[in-house]
Amino acid sequence: MTINASISTSGNLVEADVIAKVLAKGRATGAEFSEIYIEDKRSTSAGLDDGKVEQVTSGRDRGAGIRVVAGETTGFAHTSDLSERGLLAAAEAAAAAARQGDGGVHKIALQPLLRHPVNNVRIAPSDVPKASKVALLERANAAARSIDGAIVQVSAGYGDSYKRILVANSDGVFSADDQVRTLFRVSVVATGDAGMQTGYDSLGHTIGFEVFDENDVEEMAIRAAKQAIAKLQARPAPSGLLPVVIKQGSGGVLFHEACGHGLEADLVGKGASVYRGKMGELVASPLVTLIDDGTMSGEWGAIGIDDEGHPSQRNVLIENGILTDYMWDFLRARKENRPQSGNGRRQSYADLPMVRMTNTFVTNGTEDPDDIVRATEHGVYVAKLGGGSVDTASGDFVFGMVEAYLIENGEITEPLRESNLIGNGPQVLKDIDLLGNDFAMGNPGMCGKDGQGVPVGDGQPTLRVKAMTIGGTAA
Amino acid sequence: MSIGSGNSSSNSVPDLQAIVDRVVAKASKGEQIEAYVSRGGETAVRVYEGEVEHFVSAQSEGVGIRVIKDGRTGFAYAGTLDADAIAEVLADARDNVAFGTPDEYAGLAEPDGVAQIPQKFWDDELAGYATADKISLTKELEKLTLGMDSRVRVEESNYDDGWGEVAVATTTGIRESGRGNSCYVSVSTLADDGDETQTGFSFSVGDSPNEFNLPKAAREAAERATRLLGAVKPPSKRTTVVLDPYVTSQFLGVLSSTLNGENVSKGRSFFADKLGETVADPRITLVDDPTNPLAYTATDIDGEGLAARRNVLIENGVLKMFVQSSYSARRTGTKSTGNATRGGFGGTPGVGCLAMQLQPGTQSQEELIKGVDDGVWIQMVQGLHSGVNPISGDFSTGASGMMIRNGAVAEPVREFTIASTLQRMLLDIVAIGGDIDWLPSRAVGLTLVIRDVTMSGQ
Numbered sequence: 001m002t003i004n005a006s007i008s009t010s011g012n013l014v015e016a017d018v019i020a021k022v023l024a025k026g027r028a029t030g031a032e033f034s035e036i037y038i039e040d041k042r043s044t045s046a047g048l049d050d051g052k053v054e055q056v057t058s059g060r061d062r063g064a065g066i067r068v069v070a071g072e073t074t075g076f077a078h079t080s081d082l083s084e085r086g087l088l089a090a091a092e093a094a095a096a097a098a099r100q101g102d103g104g105v106h107k108i109a110l111q112p113l114l115r116h117p118v119n120n121v122r123i124a125p126s127d128v129p130k131a132s133k134v135a136l137l138e139r140a141n142a143a144a145r146s147i148d149g150a151i152v153q154v155s156a157g158y159g160d161s162y163k164r165i166l167v168a169n170s171d172g173v174f175s176a177d178d179q180v181r182t183l184f185r186v187s188v189v190a191t192g193d194a195g196m197q198t199g200y201d202s203l204g205h206t207i208g209f210e211v212f213d214e215n216d217v218e219e220m221a222i223r224a225a226k227q228a229i230a231k232l233q234a235r236p237a238p239s240g241l242l243p244v245v246i247k248q249g250s251g252g253v254l255f256h257e258a259c260g261h262g263l264e265a266d267l268v269g270k271g272a273s274v275y276r277g278k279m280g281e282l283v284a285s286p287l288v289t290l291i292d293d294g295t296m297s298g299e300w301g302a303i304g305i306d307d308e309g310h311p312s313q314r315n316v317l318i319e320n321g322i323l324t325d326y327m328w329d330f331l332r333a334r335k336e337n338r339p340q341s342g343n344g345r346r347q348s349y350a351d352l353p354m355v356r357m358t359n360t361f362v363t364n365g366t367e368d369p370d371d372i373v374r375a376t377e378h379g380v381y382v383a384k385l386g387g388g389s390v391d392t393a394s395g396d397f398v399f400g401m402v403e404a405y406l407i408e409n410g411e412i413t414e415p416l417r418e419s420n421l422i423g424n425g426p427q428v429l430k431d432i433d434l435l436g437n438d439f440a441m442g443n444p445g446m447c448g449k450d451g452q453g454v455p456v457g458d459g460q461p462t463l464r465v466k467a468m469t470i471g472g473t474a475a
Numbered sequence: 476m477s478i479g480s481g482n483s484s485s486n487s488v489p490d491l492q493a494i495v496d497r498v499v500a501k502a503s504k505g506e507q508i509e510a511y512v513s514r515g516g517e518t519a520v521r522v523y524e525g526e527v528e529h530f531v532s533a534q535s536e537g538v539g540i541r542v543i544k545d546g547r548t549g550f551a552y553a554g555t556l557d558a559d560a561i562a563e564v565l566a567d568a569r570d571n572v573a574f575g576t577p578d579e580y581a582g583l584a585e586p587d588g589v590a591q592i593p594q595k596f597w598d599d600e601l602a603g604y605a606t607a608d609k610i611s612l613t614k615e616l617e618k619l620t621l622g623m624d625s626r627v628r629v630e631e632s633n634y635d636d637g638w639g640e641v642a643v644a645t646t647t648g649i650r651e652s653g654r655g656n657s658c659y660v661s662v663s664t665l666a667d668d669g670d671e672t673q674t675g676f677s678f679s680v681g682d683s684p685n686e687f688n689l690p691k692a693a694r695e696a697a698e699r700a701t702r703l704l705g706a707v708k709p710p711s712k713r714t715t716v717v718l719d720p721y722v723t724s725q726f727l728g729v730l731s732s733t734l735n736g737e738n739v740s741k742g743r744s745f746f747a748d749k750l751g752e753t754v755a756d757p758r759i760t761l762v763d764d765p766t767n768p769l770a771y772t773a774t775d776i777d778g779e780g781l782a783a784r785r786n787v788l789i790e791n792g793v794l795k796m797f798v799q800s801s802y803s804a805r806r807t808g809t810k811s812t813g814n815a816t817r818g819g820f821g822g823t824p825g826v827g828c829l830a831m832q833l834q835p836g837t838q839s840q841e842e843l844i845k846g847v848d849d850g851v852w853i854q855m856v857q858g859l860h861s862g863v864n865p866i867s868g869d870f871s872t873g874a875s876g877m878m879i880r881n882g883a884v885a886e887p888v889r890e891f892t893i894a895s896t897l898q899r900m901l902l903d904i905v906a907i908g909g910d911i912d913w914l915p916s917r918a919v920g921l922t923l924v925i926r927d928v929t930m931s932g933q
Contacts, residue, residue: 046574048576049741050741051576052575052576052578053574053575053576054548054575054576054578055541055548055549055550055571055574055575055823056549056550056571056574056575057550057551057552057571057823058550058551058552058564058567058568058570058571059551059552059553059821060551060552060553060554060555060560060563060564061553061554062553062554062555063535063554071526072523072526072527072528073526073527073528073529073530074528074529074530075529075530075531075532076529076530076531076532076533077531077532077533078533078534078535079533079534080535080536080537080554080555093532094532097530097531097532098530130570130571130573130574131574134574152742153741153742153743189742189743189866191742195745195867195868196742196743196745196866196867197866197867198864198866198867231867237871237894239711239892239894239929239930239931240711240931240932240933241933270523270630270631270665271628271665271672272630272665272672272674274672350533350535352529352531386860386861386862387858387860387861388858388861389857389858389860389861389873391674391857393630393665393672393673393674394671394672394673394674394703394889396857396873396875396889396890397857397873398857398858398861398862398872398873398892399858399861400858400860400861400862400871417867417869418862418864418867418869418871419862419869419871419892419894420858420861420862420871420872420873420892420894421892422857422858422873422890422891422892422931423890424890469708469890469891469892469931469932469933470931471862471871471872471873471891471892471893471894471931472871472894472929472931473871473894473895473929
């Protein structure tokens with residue numbers, strides 16, 4: 001990363017000799033493993049609502065989390081005090097929590113510092129004047145309101161963060177990463193005879209302010225405005241089973257929920273996944289190849305190292321419909337005596353890592369996307385999905401459609417009001433019967449699990465699911 | 476967690492109060508400053524298969540400073556109470572002022588003379604509860620749950636507690652501090668039958684661990700999962716839904732944003748022009764009352780330091796008022812209703828309901844189900860964040876539960892949705908249970924019966 005030169009050198013968040021002492025302290029009560037995760041994050045955000053820039057916010061979060069593992073028990077403590085004394089006290093607390101008899105004295109030998117940069121930041125957001133960030137909000141506001149008098153409200157948000165992390169453990173792992181994220185979102189309200197409707201667009205990348213050279217916030221605002229205007233005429237969504245065509249880059253959340261979470265080794269290990277014991281079996285349509293890839297440069301879920309210090313990597317989870325691997329973190333990989341996969345992530349220094357996705361996507365098929373719509377006599381075309389959630393044990397999952405249309409006689413026709421879709425993961429994966437050749441990544445996501453949110457990306461080409469339950473109110 | 480304020484000396488936090496007082500004293504002429512600091516700790520125990528899977532013991536602290544000058548607002552925060560960092564935060568907040576748009580309504584709350592209603596937020600028994608006892612009761616919960624049914628496995632058994640201290644001061648004369656602590660246990664279950672697995676959960680809350688009802692939590696978590704074994708996807712039709720108390724609480728939570736005075740004034744609520752009109756069945760009286768000590772989110776002050784109070788939002792079906800912070804009140808020419816919300820030191824106050832309660836009916840859930848010829852008892856909803864739009868009112872969520880036929884509970888059903896609009900659902904409420912459940916949420920639970928909802932399945 002080009003911004004490293006001016007603001008970061010190896011391990012200067014905390015000196016290496018202090019880290020070695022803290023790790024040794026962590027093992028003093030007999031634990032076989034200790035780890036320190038140090039974070040220093042600066043963020044800037046700005047929000048506009050009702051035509052006014054409400055405020056610019058500057059944030060600073062800095063601290064360390066110390067994890068100690070003894071047998072099946074993990075002890076964890078965190079502190080915002082990065083002095084040697086503060087870190088040793090946290091290590092002592094974590095060690096006490098994972099006490100396993102008398103541990104004796106340990107000497108920790110750290111490897112040379114590992115860096116594995118995958119993102120290329122050209123313009124560090126910290127070098128950009130706040131006025132330029134605020135100007136984006138005002139441009140988006142004006143653009144959305146210029147579209148139609150029916151647009152009655154606009155809110156827009158800008159955010160950037162610069163997070164430096166350093167991870168070291170008693171096995172010698174010693175890794176660092178500098179993570180930049182830049183985010184923009186706009187949401188609008190339109191009003192008409194049938195009430196109010198909303199439109200939304202967002203973008204987020206692991207690059208700097210140059211993201212706005214390639215993406216125009218005015219175009220985003222106009223897309224959001226047009227979405228809301230179209231929905232003013234929307235009729236209630238259908239109720240019941242129908243074919244569903246999902247536009248490129250708008251439906252990755254389907255795979256995130258239908259199988260992504262179910263392929264996380266912590267859930268599999270506890271028998272809380274419908275995909276447990278299915279390795280090597282056909283779990284999806286042979287059209288489906290599903291990949292989780294933390295190295296996709298610039299994408300929202302891209303990371304140089306994961307939050308356990310393991311380099312990010314590309315993992316093939318499903319290949320031509322066959323389950324080829326789960327995603328792994330340190331604890332679950334250790335238990336199965338296999339390598340980690342770069343999927344150990346945490347929200348902040350105050351949280352324990354667990355198995356998480358990075359950028360999860362389905363690779364291209366061969367169909368022309370227009371042919372997929374033409375081949376569908378009666379169904380629903382989803383142009384934009386919202387969030388979703390899944391019960392990994394049963395496989396039942398939902399996701400919301402925020403922009404959708406009817407398909408009648410092979411053509412996209414009337415707009416539909418918002419609703420959830422519901423399906424069962426393994427069934428929906430098998431019911432994917434057409435896959436397009438127009439792969440695209442989708443909007444930035446924030447994935448929640450066990451109370452922690454981490455940034456994730458997703459993507460897919462246009463595709464069709466033979467039948468899914470649409471949760472509308474129309475017959 | 477509820478944080479009490481400092482009316483009584485035993486409850487105030489002098490060292491934090493001194494920090495915010497010092498920040499506010501630095502205000503220059505024409506500058507309004509608000510300083511908010513907090514400090515807290517948590518313990519989390521998770522047990523799996525009889526062993527402690529993790530034990531988390533952590534402390535955190537932070538400061539947030541808001542500066543307003545000439546109608547422009549700037550804000551900054553940091554996760555530390557280090558004196559140098561606080562000075563940097565004040566400097567950042569002042570620097571950020573220049574980029575806000577002047578807003579004639581921008582400003583801080585001013586003391587309004589409304590008296591606080593004292594409550595108890597600190598429990599000495601919890602504060603002194605031994606670590607070993609926290610671990611053993613988490614193990615006990617797992618054991619009790621496993622003992623309920625041979626088909627049940629426990630995915631995790633958890634104990635969580637936390638304590639917090641806050642202080643806030645402003646140049647407009649707000650000066651409050653207080654502390655509080657709280658605890659709960661929760662358990663997640665899996666029930667197996669052949670290839671099929673269903674999930675359940677439950678929890679128990681109390682001022683101290685001595686108030687937990689572990690057998691009840693264990694039984695509920697086991698029943699929630701086993702009841703759904705063999706569940707089928709139901710046919711699509713219009714029907715009556717009986718919402719379990721936990722689901723009703725989530726439903727009320729969605730309604731909260733429509734009653735928010737800031738959303739109303741910015742054109743984001745379908746209730747905007749409905750004050751004084753009938754918006755719900757006449758059986759419905761909805762209050763927001765954080766002064767009720769039974770409410771999990773009970774508090775004596777709001778996010779700006781004004782006294783919390785009881786507000787009647789809907790009375791016998793008629794919309795009476797919206798909730799306001801000092802900012803939304805200035806925008807709308809009303810007064811703060813003590814409903815500023817605050818997510819911690821990292822954010823500025825918003826507006827919201829603090830402790831929503833429906834006036835209960837008299838019937839038990841069993842009696843209400845008996846009164847339904849044909850319907851579905853909804854035990855869980857999924858996707859409230861993705862299929863419900865509180866601005867348009869569109870409502871659609873995934874669900875699971877039990878069919879009701881001729882007043883009797885019939886087969887389990889799953890993988891379906893229930894849909895209507897929020898506007899219609901309020902008018903279509905046909906019965907309200909007397910089974911109040913003070914859940915760990917901003918809205919109370921009780922059984923609610925709503926007619927004419929679309930169920931989508933096969």
